[in-house]
Amino acid sequence: MSDFLIDEELLAAIDMGSNSFHLAIARVDHGEVKKVVSMSEKVQLAAGLDENNNLTEAAQQRGLACLSRFVGRLSSVKPNRLRIVATNALRKAENGQEFIEKAAQILPKQIEIIAGREEARLIYLGVSHSMVNGGRRLVIDIGGGSTEFIIGEEFEPIHTESLQMGCVAYTKEFFADGTISAKNFNKAVVAASKELSAIASRYKAEGWDTVVGSSGTIKACGQIIINMGWSDEQESVTRAGIEKLKDKLLKYKHIADLDFDGLKDDRRAVLPAGFAILYAAFNVLDIDRLMYSDGALREGVMYDLLGRFKHEDIRDRSVQALLGRYGVDVKHAERVVTTAQILFDNVSEDLKLTNEDSDLLRRAAYLHEIGLAISHGGYHRHGAYVLEHSDIPGFSQIDQNHLSNLVAFHRRKIKSDAKAELLKIAPKSIVYLCLLLRLAVLLNHSRSDQMLPAIELHIMNEQQWQLTVSGDAKQWPLLVADLHDEQTQFKHWDIDLVIHSDQFID
Structure with a gap:
């Protein structure tokens, strides 16, 4: 994602409401969002929920046909300047994922199902700007x-x-x-x-x-x-x-x-x-x-998106609020964030990771220990639960699920079948981010300000990663031992982690 938007560049939002779907396209004019295109169709998705809260085929087809018409107006809008949000009907729909997968064949961007309070926050943002x-x-x-x-x-x-x-x-x-x-x-x-x-x-x-x-x-x-x-x-x-x-x-x-x-x-x-x-x-x-x-959810979505480009991302404020609420050791979290960023920069091009992936990894690194406020035993699971089920301003349900998974898998053993389950609900990039976070946390196990050895991660091929630990590794025997143990966990997710150091060479 670009660091900024210049005047005249376009933003767009699709609001998939329970009654109507709305499309708004706007240009940025001196920091304000000025609508240039507005479309609305009564899809009545909520009316298509049956007694078991499944969307009927007819309701799905109404929604998909509307989205197809909207996409025809989006040729001038870059995908990273578009957000598509869905509200109550898809929150309730038992087969909502089925509809989302069908829509993914049409849309240039993934649908974000947002929680009720997040919907309220975005509505207020749209109204207050009007x-x-x-x-x-x-x-x-x-x-x-x-x-x-x-x-x-x-x-x-x-x-x-x-x-x-x-x-x-x-x-x-x-x-x-x-x-x-x-x-x-x-x-x-x-x-x-x-x-x-x-x-x-x-x-x-x-x-x-x-x-x-x-x-x-x-x-x-x-x-x-x-x-x-x-x-x-x-x-x-x-x-x-x-x-x-x-x-x-x-x-x-x-x-x-x-x-x-x-x-x-x-x-x-x-x-x-x-x-x-x-x-x-x-x-x-x-x-x-x-x-x-006239301000509503779609306008709020665009102002929220504009804030992300202008480094006023509500998600980062939410992360800071969670750190305070759960008494996280911020100094240690920042060590992990720094290491995670080094590792990410090493491999992002080879693994085709994006700036959005970088943001997700950074936020997970900050939040990986929030479960300690509940219990030390299995704190990664407690933290994952909190992130999945809390109302966190700025985050969609998909965002929270991804954060939750990164925190859930950042420590302890990981099973082979867990990767297959994760890939059913998340892209392969989330698997890579989980492994990067594991390494970042492991490399900071000492919780010390003592200078760590220089590290560099290389992607040899899809199944082999090489971590080079420079300097006299004998100064960090426990670190090298931990890395040796971590090789077993990486193998469970089909990655051969090769460790190079003065003390330990595969």
Whole structure:
């Protein structure tokens, strides 16, 4: 990845939401993201989840067809300037990996399934860059499968939550036959209110100055209220406007009958469910007034990507936060990071490793000992569990899985079948990074500032690596012994590790 983006270069994001897929292409203009292309299609992936949470073939084909059309607009965007994120529907889908593998045949970049709180963080980033007013904001984004609530100031979120309620999911649950009644509307409101009760006290205690809504549901509801003359002078959604829309909505008997001015056909089907969630939010959080923002997840993804190019990567801040939270020996971690980088630089060209691989190895080297905060015994497994299951800002589920595997395999014995299992879920580069991290940790077993011998790693061929330890290796007998033992572990993963030193030569 380049160190920077110059003005006029393009960035792009694909947001694979549970209701709609969105494509945004933007140019960088004086550090700001200016959209030049915007596409949106109602794929309704969440509607294609069956009773076992498997995506139906029809839903998969809708998604793949949409992605194919999006790819046709991406010819001017370099793959490393594109991010593709998927949200609640693929988080829930039991056969999500099957869909991702099919999509990989179409897309120039891997899909990243992001956790709910990461989705919330990116939504806030997109909204905050579209707003001119300051102060503390409550941002609400009603999606197809989940709804995100974020409190933040300026560009920094303070609280992020993702609740399991969305306009597509609630349509299936409460309005499946299209009937609109006070009974099923109230059931939807009660269900949303129960979800909101988990965060209401904490959020209201934190407080906010303004409330901002994003997403198609809030846009549609806001536009209806404005068209009906029920908004205030700033065209904001008010509590009074919400009540009037409820009364009007309940006069209709079926979704097909909805004839609000400007309401699109594809939005009509999910409007009652989406509005029920918005209505519950107004009531439970005591909201008086809400304004709409065009900023959303895809804009947040592009600003986050821009930050990575400008060395403002949230992932590095998250790593530093984890180091502090788990009381990691930072000085030792930095020794391992330095050694890992030397080894990586030695072999990256021969193994076709990328800058992204370098970043991943560096972060894993920093975090390899976080499991010590839980227990010394098997701490690599504890650390791997923490990295896989925590909400870590900036990281997709794939990122976390890769980090988790590097930490899991950085010490102790590794079995032959573990490599085959790893390759089912990760590229071969992750295998190489695991071995590089093992060497970096081993070379720093002494946990000492004493100067290590000069080391150099060469790739002789795909099955043979050569590690040269320069200088008088007799000064480091334990190190050479450890390297000898490590040869056995490398062999389990089909690598012949050749050690050259004054004391030990294969």
